[in-house]
Amino acid sequence: MKILLFGCNGQVGWELQRSLAPLGDVVALDFDSTELAADFTRPHELAATVRAVRPDVIVNAAAHTAVDKAEAEAELARTINAQAPGLLAAEAAASNAWLVHYSTDYVFDGSGDRPWSEDDPTGPLSVYGRSKLEGEQLVRASGCRHLILRTSWVYAARGGNFARTMLRLAAERDELRVIDDQIGAPTGADLLADVTAHALRAALTNPALAGTYHAVAAGETSWHRYAKLVIEWARSRGLAVRVAPDAIQPVPSSAYQTAARRPLNSRLDCARLQRCFGLCMPAWQTGVVRMLCETAT
Numbered sequence: 703m704k705i706l707l708f709g710c711n712g713q714v715g716w717e718l719q720r721s722l723a724p725l726g727d728v729v730a731l732d733f734d735s736t737e738l739a740a741d742f743t744r745p746h747e748l749a750a751t752v753r754a755v756r757p758d759v760i761v762n763a764a765a766h767t768a769v770d771k772a773e774a775e776a777e778l779a780r781t782i783n784a785q786a787p788g789l790l791a792a793e794a795a796a797s798n799a800w801l802v803h804y805s806t807d808y809v810f811d812g813s814g815d816r817p818w819s820e821d822d823p824t825g826p827l828s829v830y831g832r833s834k835l836e837g838e839q840l841v842r843a844s845g846c847r848h849l850i851l852r853t854s855w856v857y858a859a860r861g862g863n864f865a866r867t868m869l870r871l872a873a874e875r876d877e878l879r880v881i882d883d884q885i886g887a888p889t890g891a892d893l894l895a896d897v898t899a900h901a902l903r904a905a906l907t908n909p910a911l912a913g914t915y916h917a918v919a920a921g922e923t924s925w926h927r928y929a930k931l932v933i934e935w936a937r938s939r940g941l942a943v944r945v946a947p948d949a950i951q952p953v954p955s956s957a958y959q960t961a962a963r964r965p966l967n968s969r970l971d972c973a974r975l976q977r978c979f980g981l982c983m984p985a986w987q988t989g990v991v992r993m994l995c996e997t998a999t
Contacts, residue, residue, distance in 0.1 A: 703906075706757035707731065708740055708748075708790075709764030713858035714804065717895035718763055725903060729755050733764065740764070742786040743778065752793040759902065760794050761802040762787055765834075769808070770961040772830040783833035788840030795846035800905065802898060805914075807854035807886065809835040812965025815885070819971045820852070820914045828962035838914070849901055850914040851894070854968045858891035859996040864925070865932045866997060872933045872945045882926035882952030886968030887918040890989035901979050911978055916970035919986035926952040931987060935994050 703726030709715040710730035722728050731740035731751070738754060739747035742764050752760065765783055766772060772779040787803055794801040808831035809824045826832045841848050857863040871878055897917050905911040923931075930950055937943045955964060972983050 703727070703759065704729065704755065704757045705759045705761060706752065706755045707761045707763065708742070709733075709762065712763055712765075713856060713861060713891040714894055715763035716860055717858065717891045718761060718898060721895040721899040722761065722902075725899060726758070729757065742782040745781060745786040745789045748786060748789055749793050752790065752797070752799075756797065757799055759800045759802065759906075760790050761898070762790055763804060765804065766830070769828060769830045769964075772833065773828065773961040776829045776833075779829050779833040780836065783830070784836035784840060787837040788844065791841040791844035791846045791848065794848070795844045799846070800902070801841060801846050801848040802902060803837065803841050803848060803850050804894075805838050805850055805852040806831065806834050807852065807965060807968040807970055809838065809852065810965055810967070812967045814967055815969075816967075817969035817971035818916070818967070820916060820974055827965060830962060831965075847905075847909055847912045849898075849905055849912065851898065851901070851917045852914065852970060853889050853894055853917050854970055855886045855888045855918075856891055856894065857888055857990075857993060859993045863993075864888075864928065865990065865994060868929045868932045869936055869941070872936065873942045875945055877949040877951060878929065878945050879951045879953045879957065880926040880929045881955050881958065882924045883954045884964055884966050884968065885922050885924055887920070887922055887970070887986045888928060888990055889918045889986070890993060893919060893984070893989055897975070897981060897983075900981060901975070904979050915975040915978070916972050917975055918970045918972060918983070919989055920972070920983045921986045922969055923986060924952070926950065928990070931990065932994065935991060
């Protein structure tokens, strides 16, 4: 089996190179690939790449994820997050290939306190959320066999992340002010990549499993509680921590002005994913602590 992976150097794409390898031959591309076009700002060039590789599966891990910047560059966000995936979906439909595509909790309006199910009404608050929702819609409309995995609060040991930022600030400051009214589940790129491989393998043998699924770690937290776990872990390991345990202050989202509105409720219900693919999503704390251990070594 041949798998064509776009966005291979991003957080999720990097882990997908590992998790997909046992399934077949992975052709991994990023926006700056030279032999084959993979720049999502030029979607019209992607068709030639798909036709040259002739994959059985296309996995799209490329996206415009700069949520605040997207407010000022809506057309670019739409090109990368909607038009390019739509073109890949059309090529997948024409060649009878599968498409795996990633979406986000930002397709919802963040209201309430109940985990969102796949069938709940959408209502994105931002340019980023609207562009990702349009990407989903174009994939479905293409008629290709697909898996759309919605996730949230993705992090990885490789590159920058929220935990690393908190550790740096905790070593520099006496007090931290961290948002406490946005609720979600930090989800490791490694977990998402592994779930992708398991789900794809099952779907290839049972096409009825095609569709949209929520894929996040189990449990929920706020950014404030997330930060407290990270700093408590650092303190237990004897790492340099200047901020006192009672000096990590919870604040509302309104304390920080951002160009894009964030959903307050980013809870995603993974019952369908777990039922259909026989998976068990580990607690978010497990992945975060594992990532911290990798970061510290």
